[in-house]
Amino acid sequence: MKHVLSAAVAVVLCGPTLAAPTAIIHPGETWPDDRGLHIQAHGGGILKLGETWFWFGEDRSQGLDPAKRYVACYSSKDLANWTFRGHPIELADPENFGPRWVLERPKVFHNAKTGKFVMYMHIDGNTAEGSYKIARVGVAVSDRVEGGYRYLGSFRPLGHESRDLGQFVDDDGAAYLIFEDRPFGFRIARLSDDYLSVKKEICLIPAHMEGGAIVHFQGLYYVIGSALTGWTPNPNKYATARSLEGPWSEFRDLAPPETKTYGSQSTMLLKVVGSRKTSIIFMGDIWKPRTQWDSRYLWMPIEIGDGKMWLPEPKPWAVDVATGEVAIQR
Numbered sequence: 001m002k003h004v005l006s007a008a009v010a011v012v013l014c015g016p017t018l019a020a021p022t023a024i025i026h027p028g029e030t031w032p033d034d035r036g037l038h039i040q041a042h043g044g045g046i047l048k049l050g051e052t053w054f055w056f057g058e059d060r061s062q063g064l065d066p067a068k069r070y071v072a073c074y075s076s077k078d079l080a081n082w083t084f085r086g087h088p089i090e091l092a093d094p095e096n097f098g099p100r101w102v103l104e105r106p107k108v109f110h111n112a113k114t115g116k117f118v119m120y121m122h123i124d125g126n127t128a129e130g131s132y133k134i135a136r137v138g139v140a141v142s143d144r145v146e147g148g149y150r151y152l153g154s155f156r157p158l159g160h161e162s163r164d165l166g167q168f169v170d171d172d173g174a175a176y177l178i179f180e181d182r183p184f185g186f187r188i189a190r191l192s193d194d195y196l197s198v199k200k201e202i203c204l205i206p207a208h209m210e211g212g213a214i215v216h217f218q219g220l221y222y223v224i225g226s227a228l229t230g231w232t233p234n235p236n237k238y239a240t241a242r243s244l245e246g247p248w249s250e251f252r253d254l255a256p257p258e259t260k261t262y263g264s265q266s267t268m269l270l271k272v273v274g275s276r277k278t279s280i281i282f283m284g285d286i287w288k289p290r291t292q293w294d295s296r297y298l299w300m301p302i303e304i305g306d307g308k309m310w311l312p313e314p315k316p317w318a319v320d321v322a323t324g325e326v327a328i329q330r
């Protein structure tokens with residue numbers, strides 16, 4: 001299969017005539033959905049249901065109602081071709097945080113016990129008194145994966161400030177929120193049984209990082225995050241631990257630091273478990289603050305194992321979701 005994938009990548013790159021459906025991912029380029037429109041799932045997260053992946057993220061399209069914030073949802077069977085599934089939630093300042101209120105980094109969990117889909121998002125304000133001072137998580141719930149989600153409100157998880165958030169579901173099904181608590185660092189907390197609240201802190205990693213993501217791979221937990229430089233990229237880093245509680249290793253570079261994570265910021269680590277291999281995909285955002293609708297995605301299979309992690313130089317690549325194998329253009 002490796003051969004077929006390599007051939008597919010090579011063919012697609014060598015000539016535009018390839019007719020067969022290929023699943024080539026082009027990091028950093030525009031990524032058209034089934035309608036031919038650039039995917040709007042910034043600061044996103046992925047949920048897998050059966051054989052289908054659902055990608056949720058911020059819709060920053062031009063021409064949307066400026067009073068509202070929109071989350072978009074896409075589905076895919078191969079991680080490369082995505083079908084727009086609408087807006088699971090669109091909200092007009094549900095808690096009077098002002099016209100420049102913020103909804104960022106939506107992440108959806110599926111609760112097997114209740115059958116509900118639960119969305120966590122960063123909810124904040126942006127006023128003359130200051131921006132990003134509210135620092136809460138918002139929660140919304142739905143019976144269907146693509147919504148509509150009912151907004152339940154916002155809170156500070158376990159009383160702490162929470163800005164960028166990430167999601168992690170362990171191999172045993174336990175669901176965790178990763179959130180940035182500005183005065184202290186990175187927190188990992190377990191969700192309640194119904195996922196509607198944040199129940200218990202598992203760890204505070206005293207590092208000032210955001211864009212947090214975790215993966216559990218071959219008995220080790222790997223956490224990644226970026227420095228706090230807003231939309232500007234910086235060298236993202238990783239640390240490892242045998243248990244989510246820690247102790248965590250020192251943070252190390254994920255990519256050559258001078259590339260600033262190849263211009264991207266982490267949002268998730270996606271585990272693709274195939275019949276032959278488990279591949280981990282780094283999902284990052286290449287933000288374009290002045291033309292946010294044109295912000296790009298940097299997805300790459302990450303090199304991982306024995307406590308090390310490395311983001312290779314972005315190049316077109318393909319994944320076979322059945323076997324888990326990936327091929328990167330040479």
Ligand code: GAL
Pocket residue numbers: 043104105164210211228229230231265
């Ligand atoms: C980044 C953060 C983004 C967004 C941005 C606003 O640090 O990761 O999600 O909040 O700041 O400046």
